[in-house]
Amino acid sequence: DGGITQSPKYLFRKEGQNVTLSCEQNLNHDAMYWYRQDPGQGLRLIYYSQIVNDFQKGDIAEGYSVSREKKESFPLTVTSAQKNPTAFYLCASRTWDRDPYEQYFGPGTRLTVT
Amino acid sequence: AQSVSQHNHHVILSEAASLELGCNYSYGGTVNLFWYVQYPGQHLQLLLKYFSGDPLVKGIKGFEAEFIKSKFSFNLRKPSVQWSDTAEYFCAVNAALDTDKLIFGTGTRLQVFP
Numbered sequence: 001d002g003g004i005t006q007s008p009k010y011l012f013r014k015e016g017q018n019v020t021l022s023c024e025q026n027l028n029h030d031a032m033y034w035y036r037q038d039p040g041q042g043l044r045l046i047y048y049s050q051i052v053n054d055f056q057k058g059d060i061a062e063g064y065s066v067s068r069e070k071k072e073s074f075p076l077t078v079t080s081a082q083k084n085p086t087a088f089y090l091c092a093s094r095t096w097d098r099d100p101y102e103q104y105f106g107p108g109t110r111l112t113v114t
Numbered sequence: 115a116q117s118v119s120q121h122n123h124h125v126i127l128s129e130a131a132s133l134e135l136g137c138n139y140s141y142g143g144t145v146n147l148f149w150y151v152q153y154p155g156q157h158l159q160l161l162l163k164y165f166s167g168d169p170l171v172k173g174i175k176g177f178e179a180e181f182i183k184s185k186f187s188f189n190l191r192k193p194s195v196q197w198s199d200t201a202e203y204f205c206a207v208n209a210a211l212d213t214d215k216l217i218f219g220t221g222t223r224l225q226v227f228p
Contacts, residue, residue, distance in 0.1 A: 033216075040123070040220055056214070101146050101165065101208070105158040
């Protein structure tokens with residue numbers, strides 16, 4: 001089955017440590033996205049990538065970094081500079097071909113930093 | 115800047131009751147409109163979408179939404195809810211000229227009791 005995989009489902013880190021969240025898709029989608037979901041705030045865009053080796057900042061990119069070395073992978077690093085990293089992180093992707101507007105979401109990773 | 119407002123934060127209904135969830139957006143140009151649903155423990159998934167044409171759009175599981183351009187609204191409706199509709203519902207908007215920036219509302223938590 002095609003889809004988006006995010007691992008792990010739950011992640012715990014100590015303050016001051018960088019942590020990388022995985023996002024893999026086998027949908028052959030061109031664009032990939034990272035969102036952060038906080039209670040009562042909906043989803044906010046962190047970074048997105050339209051093609052390999054290119055990515056753009058979203059609305060809340062400070063304290064995060066990404067890479068897009070392969071079409072199917074878009075890992076997100078939460079750095080120690082992110083002031084409030086505890087959140088639910090969602091990865092999404094979409095294609096330009098069939099339905100250019102719909103974003104497909106992964107199951108998410110819940111990050112807790114103490 | 116675009117924004118999306120969902121005024122109902124938490125809605126509690128009995129089965130067979132009718133549902134209407136409000137969504138208003140602020141943006142002066144052409145927009146694409148979406149409703150996403152997040153069932154407990156599941157991925158965020160698309161319920162329905164509007165790009166152009168008939169302002170009344172039908173989605174999965176008996177949901178529909180009406181785009182009223184003059185009111186900048188895209189309210190979600192279902193004539194008779196079921197217990198299985200218990201979920202969080204998100205309205206989202208993107209500008210037709212910048213479809214990577216999907217702006218989400220804060221979400222509405224719907225609880226349906228048998």
